[in-house]
Amino acid sequence: MRTDIFARLDREPEPPKIETPRMSRHRIALFGGTLAFYLAIVVAVLVSSWLVALDWKVMLFRPYQQWPELHAFLDYYVVLGQRGPTAVMVASWLGWRSWRQHTLRPLLTLGASLLLLNLSVGAVKLGLGRLGPHYATQIGSAELFAGGDIFPSGHTANAVVTWGILAYLATTPRARRYLSAVSAFVSLGVGLTTVYIGTHWLSDVLLGWAAGLLILLALPWFEPLITRTEVWILSVREQWRNRRGLREPVPPAPVTPEPVLLPQALGGGAATEGVQEAASTGQAPGAAGHPGAAARARAHPAHPVRPERTPPAPAGSRRPPHADRSPRNSSAGSSRPVAGGPVAP
Numbered sequence: 001m002r003t004d005i006f007a008r009l010d011r012e013p014e015p016p017k018i019e020t021p022r023m024s025r026h027r028i029a030l031f032g033g034t035l036a037f038y039l040a041i042v043v044a045v046l047v048s049s050w051l052v053a054l055d056w057k058v059m060l061f062r063p064y065q066q067w068p069e070l071h072a073f074l075d076y077y078v079v080l081g082q083r084g085p086t087a088v089m090v091a092s093w094l095g096w097r098s099w100r101q102h103t104l105r106p107l108l109t110l111g112a113s114l115l116l117l118n119l120s121v122g123a124v125k126l127g128l129g130r131l132g133p134h135y136a137t138q139i140g141s142a143e144l145f146a147g148g149d150i151f152p153s154g155h156t157a158n159a160v161v162t163w164g165i166l167a168y169l170a171t172t173p174r175a176r177r178y179l180s181a182v183s184a185f186v187s188l189g190v191g192l193t194t195v196y197i198g199t200h201w202l203s204d205v206l207l208g209w210a211a212g213l214l215i216l217l218a219l220p221w222f223e224p225l226i227t228r229t230e231v232w233i234l235s236v237r238e239q240w241r242n243r244r245g246l247r248e249p250v251p252p253a254p255v256t257p258e259p260v261l262l263p264q265a266l267g268g269g270a271a272t273e274g275v276q277e278a279a280s281t282g283q284a285p286g287a288a289g290h291p292g293a294a295a296r297a298r299a300h301p302a303h304p305v306r307p308e309r310t311p312p313a314p315a316g317s318r319r320p321p322h323a324d325r326s327p328r329n330s331s332a333g334s335s336r337p338v339a340g341g342p343v344a345p
Helices: 007-010 023-047 051-063 068-081 082-101 105-128 154-168 173-196 202-247 269-281 291-299
Strands: none
Touching: 023 051, 023 105, 023 202, 051 202, 068 154, 068 173, 082 105, 082 154, 105 154, 105 173, 105 202, 154 173, 154 202, 173 202
16 A cells, blocks of 8 residues: 555545535525625616726726736736636546546536536626726716626636636535635636726626626535436446447457378379378479379369379280290190101101
8 A cells, every 4th residue: 555645646446425515504695695796786787886987997097007017927817717728727637536536526517617607607798798998988887788798707707616616526624625715816816807907897807706606606506417417427438338348349269270181192102202292382292293183283272182193014914815826835745847858767
């Protein structure tokens, strides 16, 4: 068992038992108070109340001109509220946690929160259509329904949700407190940075904080849906693995070549040597000496070709017997006649 600090990077043997946040009375009270604050900001902007006048005073103050030495640093700091870079950073961390803890809940929770953020904040942005400070046309006006998309602040709401989800998914109370403080500091800084640069009104930032906090407080209502989605994804993965295992081709069994039995030569040692030489070279016996045998060997490679042998010579003379000749060895009483007549006594 490893005891060094790198042991925490190893994958856990089984999923840990993490308690899922529930919608408690305290959370419901916070949700109700935040929702009331959200609606109050919207109404105050709609009626062009003192909040709109404060927006104009801050904009005409031009903070980026009052403290120009902060501009270079805050241009980079505001990136912590942009949706693309922050989503990639947080998704990488939560993806590693999902792999280590054998669960998809961190990634699914992040996806659900970003989906709620886009739907809620995007709908209000397009519905109210407020213009930003750089595009304002009339001093003291709320600049609503003019085709803009600045109210509420997307940077601020995204910073609250993206960094706050780390505190929401923390596994210990201590980690949850620390991450809550970090996410609050980052989201407050991002919101005030947009006011400093002049891209948002102060009321935009206030509504962005409230919008992001509402999403974090409402996440426990979506936990059953997240759980069902995780179970469905894992079941689909298991079915896909089973189908893939069944479709894998079975490798064919290796074929062992069987030896070819050749007939034993009957004509002596020369024929036997010819058969052995033909078997070693892979040709049919007699194929080198007779073209007809070679053709039969190519046409029927599985059947051995019988070697051509010269029939043995028959015993005795090949000449037919003649009737007019007498045998050389006749009986003892017979003798050949002598020319010239009988011999005198």
